[in-house]
Amino acid sequence: MYKIRIILDTKKDVIRTILVDNHLNLEDLHLTIAKSFGFKGQEMASFYRTDEEWTQGEEIPLFNMEEVGVGISMKTCLLAQTLPVTNDKLIYVYDFLKMWTFYVDVVEISNEKTTGLPKIILTVGEIPDEAPEKEFVAEKLDDGFTDEDDNDEEFGDFDEFDYNEY
Structure with missing residues (x-):
C-alpha cells in the first residue's frame, strides 16, 4: 500500500493524502488524483519525473505518443517501479x-x-474555481551574439539595401 500526498500548486493549501494499491499503474493513479480533487479525469494529463528539488524531468504522458512501437505511457508505468x-x-x-x-x-x-482502495484519508482546502496562472520563463542563454553584431562587415548594413534594384 502506498500513502501519497498530492499538493495543488496554489497560494492556499489544497492537499489530498490518498492510499492506493502497490500494483497500480500511473493511469489509475491519474484518475484517482483527478477524482480526489473533484475532476472527472477526462482531460489530457502527464506525470513528470522529478528530483528532490522538484526539477521537471522526463514526461510520462497519458497515452503512447510514439509514431511506431510502444513508448512510455501512464498505462505501462507501474507505481512500484516509478516510485x-x-x-x-x-x-x-x-x-x-x-x-x-x-x-x-x-x-x-x-x-x-487494505480493502477499499483507493481511499482519500486527508483533505485540506478546496480547489479554486480557476487554475492559477502559470508563467513559463525560459532561461536567457548567452548565444555569443549581441545587437552590435547585426551589421555584417563584409556585406554592409542589410537595412540600407534596396531590394527593388534587382
Whole structure:
C-alpha cells in the first residue's frame, strides 16, 4: 500500500493524502488524483519525473505518443517501479488548457493489505474555481551574439539595401 500526498500548486493549501494499491499503474493513479480533487479525469494529463528539488524531468504522458512501437505511457508505468521508495516525487499536470499542477510525494510504502482502495484519508482546502496562472520563463542563454553584431562587415548594413534594384 502506498500513502501519497498530492499538493495543488496554489497560494492556499489544497492537499489530498490518498492510499492506493502497490500494483497500480500511473493511469489509475491519474484518475484517482483527478477524482480526489473533484475532476472527472477526462482531460489530457502527464506525470513528470522529478528530483528532490522538484526539477521537471522526463514526461510520462497519458497515452503512447510514439509514431511506431510502444513508448512510455501512464498505462505501462507501474507505481512500484516509478516510485519505488519513500519520498520519491512526481509532478502531475492535469488539463493542458488550464495547467492544474500538482506535486505528488510518496509518504509511506507498506506491504499492509487494505480493502477499499483507493481511499482519500486527508483533505485540506478546496480547489479554486480557476487554475492559477502559470508563467513559463525560459532561461536567457548567452548565444555569443549581441545587437552590435547585426551589421555584417563584409556585406554592409542589410537595412540600407534596396531590394527593388534587382
